Structures are given as structure tokens and as C-alpha cells.
Amino acid sequence: MNMTKNRNSLYIFSITFVATLGGLLFGYDTAVISGAEKSIENYLINGLGLSSFIHGITTSSALIGCIIGGIIAGFFSSTFGRKKSLIVASILFLLSALGSAYPEFLFFEVGEPTIGLLLTFNFYRIIGGIGVGLASAIVPMYIGEIAPATIRGRLVSFNQFAIIFGMLVVYFVNWGIARGQSLDWINEMGWRFMFASEAIPALLFGVFLFFVPETPRYLALTNQESKALTILTKINGKNTASNILQDIKQSKSASKSKLFAYGKTVIVIGILLSVFQQFVGINVALYYAPRIFESMGAAKDASMLQTIVMGLVNVIFTIIAIITVDKLGRRPLLITGSIGMAVGMFGVAGLAFANIISIGTLIFIIIYTASFMMSWGPICWVLISEIFPNKIRGQAVAIAVAAQWAANYLVSSTYPMMMEYSGGMTYGIYGIVSVISALFVWKFVPETKGKTLEEMENMWNNSKETKIS
Template sequence: MIKNEKETAGQNLPYIAGITLIATLGGLLFGYDTAVISGAERSVQLYLVDSLGLSTWVHGATISSALIGCIIGGAISGAIASGIGRKKALIIAALLFFISALGSGYPEFLFFNVGEPTMGLLYMFNFYRIIGGIGVGLASAVVPVYIGEISPANMRGRLVSLNQFAIIFGMLVVYFVNWGIASGQPVEWINEVGWRRMFISEAIPAGLFGFLLFFVPETPRYLSMVDKDQEALKILTKVNGPESARKILADIKNTVEHHSGKLFSYGKVVIVIGILLSVFQQFVGINVALYYAPRIFESMGAGKDASLLQTVVMGIVNVIFTVVAIMTVDRWGRKPLLMVGSIGMAFGMFAIAGLSYFEIIGIGTLVFIIIYTASFMMSWGPIAWVLISEIFPNKIRGKAVAVAVAAQWAANFFISATYPSMMEFSGAFTYGFYGVMSVLSFLFVWKMIPETKGRSLEDMEELWRKKANLTPGEPSVATERTRA
């Protein structure tokens, strides 16, 4: 208890909690926008794909089209967050969420007639989904960075993990919303009206997020990088107390001043690790389970309402196991949780592959899906974001996170868009592939990921400095080239 009191001495915990909760609304919208398609997926297929006689590939691409925006949003997040700040980047994301919610629910606005599907309407629907995807890409990159940069080191893992909790909670909320909209309604009504209300419902949390962002500060690390040291010190003092604030600011200034900010200033290994961390988080197949959950459950024999209800059950399990990660990440460390999660995911996916191969349909499939998703939510779901927010040195964090997040969304799009055609080929092969990726993710963490538990963001710079054979205070190769 004494140790905990020492760790939190001078820290303004209510202020930290308030800022974090507002920031994590971006994570909630990330989850909401990602999962809202699960309830509307079948209706969108009937209205905009089947009615036009288009292929399964077009269906998969349409359902996953938001991920194109996510790739764009992730790729430009570094430039936006470094150019105008973390806070303003999140305000832009909130605006994009709001526009996408209204446009996806009513893509006919101004240019098309309701009930008359055309290729132009299909393009417009995808355009609005891509707009929302850009918002997701921005939020997915900037929210963890924002929380990580404003949090004290002793609680950074838990606070950044709250973003994953918000993502999963957003998914759970929209599962309830989708179920509530569809429950007791005839299929015809859902296919004409219900799916639209599912999309439009996102405008409420998007508007709230945008409004509340005007009451949070910019991060001190960004302010320091743009030479606003007094503002940075003021925020650090409010968060950490005056004594710690001065030391933290000195450490920040030291890391900012010594490097040019070139992407490979600290070598290629840290960038490769960030990319692989992102790619493995998606190649294990989690978003297949999230996007196509109702259809998977329907294939097990559940009706439409029952399949949506089962997604609610899955969402509750996801929330519970995300809480497990939040409670243990700063105690057990990042690596142990990731490795245990990889083992659980591999077990769940290989079991589902076996059941699919022998065409065994029943409660067992639901059980193994829950084992798989629970394993992901207690490990790779939150912990990958924690590592992405803290593993990169201060000066290159914006650019490096942008690269890692863009890679993550590209991997997400590939996995999600190929799922329908892979399932047409072989369900056993599809789930077996995700199981193999889970095994490879275990080996990757074991061999390449450094433990970051309890280390400050400035400590991580020193770690990569040593790996790149740079002595303290020595400029990086990129810096020398810039000076030359």
C-alpha cells in the first residue's frame, strides 16, 4: 500500500480519469463503427449487392470498405497529430464519425432515390463508410498516443488498456442497439428501415465525443515538441504534481532535442516490430468473428434474433476479459499476457477448424468462439495498443504509430475482405489459417518484443538507442545526415 501511495504521490487522479474517459470515447466510436455493420450486413447485401447481381467478392469488399478509410486514416494520423496536435486530430475524427453515421444510414441523400439501388448508390454508401473509416483510423492511432503521452508511467498500461475496453464496450453497445432495433420486427422492415437506424444511431456518441474534446488539454509531449514548454509544464504539474513535472519535462526535452525525428533514427528493428505487432493482431482473424458474428451463429442453426442475441453474449464475454487485461497489464507485464492469449486463440481456432471439417454444428462452436475471443480480449486486443502507444521513442512516435496503424488496417482489410471467398473454399482451412497465425504470434512475442512494464516513455528511447548502438546524447544517423 505504501508503494502505491509513493507511486501516486502528487498525481491528480480525478483529473487523469476525466481526461482518459473523454479520450476513450474515441475508442468507443472505433468499436461502434467497426461492429455496427454486423447487424446491417445481411440487409446491405440484399439492397446493394444481390439486387445488382454482384459477386461475393463485392459483398466482402463492401462490408469491409470502411477499412480502406482506416488505412488512410492510420497513414495520415502521424502527419495530422504532429502537424496540428493530438487533440485537434481527435476533433477531426469525431466530425468524420458524425458525417459517416448519417451518410451510411441514408446514402441516397441529395443524389439518389430510396428503394432504387444503382452502382452509383453502392459507391456512395462505400464513400460514407470510408469517411467513417478515416475517423476510425485517426482515432485508433491518436487515442492511445494521447492517453499514453498524458498518463503517468505507473498507470499508463491500465489507462491505455481502457481504450480497448472502450472499443469492446462500443461493440457491446451497438450489439444491443442492433438487437433492440431488429428484435420482434419482420425481416422486410429490417431490410428496408432497420439497417438505416443502426448506422444513424452512431451520430449520438460521435456528437458527444466532439463536444467533450473541447474540454481536454493537448498532451505535454506534443506541446514540448512545438516549443510550448510552459503550457506543457502546466499540464504535467496538474497531472503529476510540481516536483515530478519538472523532471518529466526535462526528460522530454532531452529526447526531443537529440533527434531529428526521421523514421529510422533508432534503427529499423523498432519499426519492424511495430508493424508485425499490428499485422499479427489482425491475421489471427479477430475481426472475422466481430464483423460476421451473426452470420456465423446463423450457420450454427440460430435464427436472426437469436444470432444477434448471441453476439450480445459474445460482447459481454469480451468486456469481462478486457477488464482482466486492464487489471493485470501493469502487474504481470505485456509479454506474458500476449503469449497466454496466443495459446488460447490457437486452441480456439484449431478446435473450430476441426468442427468445421467434420461438419459438426452446435453449441461447441459457440464455446470455442468464446474461448478464442476471450483469449484475444485479455491479450492482443488491449496489449497490442498499449505497446504501440509506448514502444516508440518520443521524437518518432507520431510517424511510427502511423506506419504501424496503417499496416494494421491494411492487414484487417485483407483478412476481412477475403473471409467470404475463403469460406467458400473451405471453412476448416480458413479457421486453421487463423490458428497458425496465432501460433506464429506467440513465437514473435517470445523472440522479439521487449517488456515495457514500468518503463517511462523516455526509457524506451534509451532501450532503442542502445540497440542502435547510439551513446547517450549522440545524434542518430538520420540527424547527422540532416545536419550535413
């Protein structure tokens, strides 16, 4: 019995590991810009005499692709399956890494910035963003549909760990590339190596995906029940697998494919979870971290080193979430994290209003990001992967993720302009949203700890019937 348990655990964790490489690339692609954005500003923005608004759009251009990827994720995952959709994402990551590193390829001269070159660079970043959008929707969905209910929260949280680990890796890579180099070299060549480095994990992700199975729930929903049973048996054992398959079949026959078949509440909650995760301002801290630390007086390579420290803190607190999510539940972690984020952002806002830039700023930023990483970072993805019923999961997750990336883009692209107006006001707004997010969870978000995906479906069915009666 123990041997079977060990074998099943090894199988589950190996599948999860491959899937979370998509999360690692998600983090890598979104954070690589943090080391390169000032060089891009120097080369393409200042070189063309463009405004800070265009700089904000360029820095955040991958998010346009993320929105597109989130929107099409439902169609891709439902039509081609979870696995094939992730293979498409890996190809997009690879193309983006190489194209962003050398946007002049075929059509432009190196060192001669033009509007066409700026658009081409943004195009490659958008291509990578589509890959991120696909991965961000489908990886947690894939893990959620593979994982046993008792450890689903932990396994889906590994995706957030991979995202943060990907960011930490690229912080080290960026720092290693910039360390000891002149600013001129970084602005001319260093940023290219930063983008090109993503090609390595992208290639590994694409290769490893050929060795993992499609999810049993997708197979069952597409009338491939024998394949679904084989995978469920490897994961859960023969008796449990048969019961799970029976639940999936009942869900399949009872469900309707319309998005609002289970009422509007579950869709609205999923969207608001996604929006709140971004409106608290987390990606401001992630995208612009070196610039924030430089404003505190740190040199270029020192600011990247401080970013690494922040990345390490993020990893530690994500591990805390992984350990506790299936013990404490989703709601307590979200509410606690919201309170911590509010403290951090109000602290940064207060120092900004007082025109004080000190180690206190760094401490409050770390309090803020640590609170996010132990709560909204991983738990939002856990909830999005599990609250939606089987038959609408592909569409609903896609809508929630698209809303998340749209909110991300709005926050990230407006940050430079908001900071020009008032840094204290900017961080204060993020603190207020953090408080509102806690109230939202307390009032509307259900606890999902320990429930199977099919039990969650029954909960929404019962909720809808109660409202009707």
C-alpha cells in the first residue's frame, strides 16, 4: 500500500513539476522587463523623443498579449485540450525570447531606433504575453484537474511558487548580466542577453510537455473515458478512480455548456478575485522594483541586488502559503494577506507624503510583497482553478484570467503617470484597495478547502436553486 502511495505521489508531483514550468516562464517573462526597462527607455523611448506614457505602454506591452492569451485560453483548452494548449504557449515563449532580444532581425539596423523597431519590439513582447496568458489560465486548470482534492490547494499553489521562483531566477540572471558592466554596455547589449535567456526554460518546457498526460476531466468530457480512467487510477488508485470518474460523468450529463448555467455569482466572484489580485498594485512592485530601489539611492547593480532580496522573501512566503493552504483554508489566508498588504502600502504612502526615502521604504515594500505572496498570489490561482464547475471551467477561467490581465495592464501602464502626480497618493490607493479586498473575501468568497471539483459544482447548483426558490 505504501509503495502504491509513493508511486502515485511521484507521478502526481512529476506531472505538477512539468506543468509549473509554465508558471516559471510566466514569472520569468513578466519580470525580465524589470532589468531591461531602463535600457529600452534609453534606446527606444528617449532615442525617439517619446513620452513617459509611451514608456509605460512599452514596459507593459506584454500584458496586451496576456489579455489576448487569457481570452483565447478557454477556446484553446476546450478545443485542443489542456496539454496541447500549453505546448502552443511554450512555442510563443521561445519566439518572444529570441525576438525581444534581437527585434532588428531582418528589417532594421542595430543602433538606429525607429517607430517600426519600437512596434516590432512590442510585437514580440505581446507574443510572449499571449504565451503567459495561456499558461496563466491553463496551468492552474491543468493541475487542479489532475490533483486529488486533499492536496489540490498545495499543488496549485506550487504554480505560484514557480511564478515567483521564475521571477527570482530572472532577477539573478539580470543582476549577473549587469554586474561589473558599464551602463553603456548594459544599454547596448546587456538587455538583449536578459531577454534571450528565457529561451532555455521555454525550450525545456516544450520538450517536457510531450511526456505528461492530458487531464482526466478533459478526457472524460471529450468521451475518452478509458484514457481518463487510466490516468485517474495512476493518481488515485483503482477504487477511488472509478468513483471520481462516475462523479465526472454525472457532472458531464447534468451540466449545461452555457456560461451562466450555474448562475452569475460564481462568474462575478471569479472575475473580482482576479481584479483585486491586480488592483492591490503587486505588479508595480515587481515590474519597477529596481527603479524603486534606485530612487532610494541605490546604484544600478545594488538596486538589482535589493530586488533579489525581495525575490527571496517572496519565495519564502509563497512556501508558507503552500504549507498552510490545505490546513488553514483559502479565506483566512486571503484576509490576513489583505491586512498585511494594506499595512505595507499605507507605510510606503506615508513615507512618500513625508518625502522620506529610507530603509523603511524597503521594509514596508517587503511587508507588502510578503503578505501578497502568502495569500493573494497563490490562493487566487487556487480558487480560480477550483470554484468553476467542470463544464464551464474552460470559458470561466479564461474570462477571469483575461480580466486579471486587463486589470494588470491598467495598473502597470498608469503607474508612471500616477507617480509623476503623487507617489503618496498612488501607494495610498493600493492600500485602500487592499482593505476592500479583505471585505470582499469576508462577505462573498466561499471556503473550498478539501472539496472535490464536483462537490464545488453541487454547491453552486444548490446556491442557484436556493435563490430561485
